[in-house]
Amino acid sequence: MQTRIIIASTSLRDYLVLAVFSAVVLTAPVWAQSIGAGYPDLLQKFAIFGLFAIGYNLLFGLTGYLSFGHAAFLGVGSYATVWSFKLLSMNVIPAVLLSVVISAVFAVVIGFLSLRRTGIYFSILTLAFAQMSYNMAYSVLTPITNGETGLRVLRDDPRVIDGLFGVQVQGSPLADLFGVTLKGYAGFYFCAVILILGFWVAMRIFRSPYGMKLVAIKSNQTRMEYTGFNPRPYLLSAFVISGIYAGLAGSLMAIVDPLAGAERMQWTASGEVVLMTILGGVGTLLGPVIGAATIKYFENIFSAVNEQSLHQAFDFLPGWLNDLMVTLTSPFVGDGWHLTLGALFMVIIIFLPGGIIEGFRRIQGLFRRRPGKAGEGAQ
Amino acid sequence: MSAQGSNIVLEIAGVNKAFGGLQALSDINLKIEQGKTHAIIGPNGAGKSTLLNTCIGLLRPDSGSIRFLGTDLTQGKLKPHDINQLGISRVFQTPAIFPDLSLLQNVMLPAFAHKEGTFRFNPFEPLRDEKAVEDEAMVLLEDLDMADEAHHHAGNLSRGNKRRLELAMCLIQHPKLLLLDEPTAGMARHDTNRTIELLKKIKASGMTKVIIEHDMHVVFSLADRISVLAQGAIIAEGHPDEIKGHPKVREAYLGSAEV
Ligand SMILES: Nc1ncnc2c1ncn2[C@@H]1O[C@H](COP(=O)(O)OP(=O)(O)O)[C@@H](O)[C@H]1O
Ligand SMILES: [Mg+2]
Numbered sequence: 001m002q003t004r005i006i007i008a009s010t011s012l013r014d015y016l017v018l019a020v021f022s023a024v025v026l027t028a029p030v031w032a033q034s035i036g037a038g039y040p041d042l043l044q045k046f047a048i049f050g051l052f053a054i055g056y057n058l059l060f061g062l063t064g065y066l067s068f069g070h071a072a073f074l075g076v077g078s079y080a081t082v083w084s085f086k087l088l089s090m091n092v093i094p095a096v097l098l099s100v101v102i103s104a105v106f107a108v109v110i111g112f113l114s115l116r117r118t119g120i121y122f123s124i125l126t127l128a129f130a131q132m133s134y135n136m137a138y139s140v141l142t143p144i145t146n147g148e149t150g151l152r153v154l155r156d157d158p159r160v161i162d163g164l165f166g167v168q169v170q171g172s173p174l175a176d177l178f179g180v181t182l183k184g185y186a187g188f189y190f191c192a193v194i195l196i197l198g199f200w201v202a203m204r205i206f207r208s209p210y211g212m213k214l215v216a217i218k219s220n221q222t223r224m225e226y227t228g229f230n231p232r233p234y235l236l237s238a239f240v241i242s243g244i245y246a247g248l249a250g251s252l253m254a255i256v257d258p259l260a261g262a263e264r265m266q267w268t269a270s271g272e273v274v275l276m277t278i279l280g281g282v283g284t285l286l287g288p289v290i291g292a293a294t295i296k297y298f299e300n301i302f303s304a305v306n307e308q309s310l311h312q313a314f315d316f317l318p319g320w321l322n323d324l325m326v327t328l329t330s331p332f333v334g335d336g337w338h339l340t341l342g343a344l345f346m347v348i349i350i351f352l353p354g355g356i357i358e359g360f361r362r363i364q365g366l367f368r369r370r371p372g373k374a375g376e377g378a379q
Numbered sequence: 380m381s382a383q384g385s386n387i388v389l390e391i392a393g394v395n396k397a398f399g400g401l402q403a404l405s406d407i408n409l410k411i412e413q414g415k416t417h418a419i420i421g422p423n424g425a426g427k428s429t430l431l432n433t434c435i436g437l438l439r440p441d442s443g444s445i446r447f448l449g450t451d452l453t454q455g456k457l458k459p460h461d462i463n464q465l466g467i468s469r470v471f472q473t474p475a476i477f478p479d480l481s482l483l484q485n486v487m488l489p490a491f492a493h494k495e496g497t498f499r500f501n502p503f504e505p506l507r508d509e510k511a512v513e514d515e516a517m518v519l520l521e522d523l524d525m526a527d528e529a530h531h532h533a534g535n536l537s538r539g540n541k542r543r544l545e546l547a548m549c550l551i552q553h554p555k556l557l558l559l560d561e562p563t564a565g566m567a568r569h570d571t572n573r574t575i576e577l578l579k580k581i582k583a584s585g586m587t588k589v590i591i592e593h594d595m596h597v598v599f600s601l602a603d604r605i606s607v608l609a610q611g612a613i614i615a616e617g618h619p620d621e622i623k624g625h626p627k628v629r630e631a632y633l634g635s636a637e638v
Pocket of ligand 2: 427428429472560
């Protein structure tokens, strides 16, 4: 799978991309209405998983190290945020900071150990660590995670910072930003701002000598060593950065819904971010966000469909054909959504290994008559 | 010429290396003088590449020492990147480049290692601020007639061009010792000549080089000294003229053909 990674670019073009990206994200409540996604619950998911995938791509897309355990950081970020809500304040600032710090610490430890190996062995190590975290959340760590019930925020939690400022919680506790309750669209806009910040940081990394060195590790790690670079600290720092993105995404999940459960750490969640990144386009700036939004959008549609709505959809067909069509399609909807996702994923890997972004490029290429070196590193 | 001993860059003493039952290197002794181009010739499988491998930390010799400017490369825990940082760069026999990067990026990258050391965390510094490095890389690419393709993918280059690119990647590091493993193999005649010219230019700049080469035209137009390796042992060493006339060399390597 060959991805074209453009490291350098003019500053003007970058600002333009950032401006357009921000505008699209911030106006999502308006334009998403036309595709039936114009409500905060779903838009929040786009932003949160977009952030998760951007960070994941900084590791996988740049260095080529395929982690199967990033959901661990997602879970850690969620727990840290809920604990901050319980012990410190319902304000999201300490919660986000705590999640960043804790997920970074986790990423340093897991990264340090996993990066002693490369290739498939690295992937298996990360998977093992994530599954260990998942199991521990259900067993020995129950005092911290509250096991199967999940960790939730209670009205009479201590919240020392809120106590100092005499902030009272009325009703069920909700996350806030200096008095603004992050519910509904306010919650979405908070996630959106973090997503834009995350996108901007990723863009800076893509355009830096540091980012170029990460791609060089993916390209030829042995050559890196004989060129005088020590790949280890580069890999570890990239691992930690992407772990922090995952922790932030987990924190946002707990902010829009103050609850943390261990299922967030399951290997399926780790696998999902891999799918999002590949579907959108590995090693591209925009691909992971597009992949994340696409998957969450279709998940929303497909999982809402049931047999009854299928019967309605095939209403125009005669009875026996209607039944046949419903029998054929029903395994792919509702709980069977993952089957559809699997099929979609296979199609992408086989026909469009560069993901949706490559699809765009091909379409663009059809319209542009001039062949040749397209947009390569315009330094 | 100046007195021997005081200006030795690399001193290989009593180096042995075996692969299972195969003695790839036996009791190699070699001194490389400052600013000189030292050629190593010998038939295929003689152990030439293996010898260079022991100098860059790729292989550890079974016994013997390799001293580079006062540091013993075989002792302690020197990693390949540490040895490079001491000032040794190498062009590999099988081209080793970064296929996913552009030619320009391939040449710029080693400059960062030279400038910044083994690790530098600078995710917020734009690459476009590295104008000096970029300019130097472009000059090198121009020297090698590759400037037009500076923004192309290096992975698509021919084998000979990959090798020339790798040479540029080494030169931008201003190494104290440059190791070249068959730098013109697989190259068209024109490119070979162009590469010789470049190598002569760096020779004039005083860079110390060890060059492994099969092309006798290249060897005799560049080398100050020649060592002949056969079956893991040095069978002759001397000035190019001495080597040309050496009966053992003619027999072992050059055959009966005129040189
Ligand atoms: N890593 C290795 N493992 C086993 N045998 C090797 C290895 N590297 C080289 N050899 C063997 O050592 C001998 C010398 O190889 P090499 O140094 O590559 O020769 P040259 O470069 O002179 O053609 C050959 O017989 C080769 O097969
Ligand atoms: Mg060889």
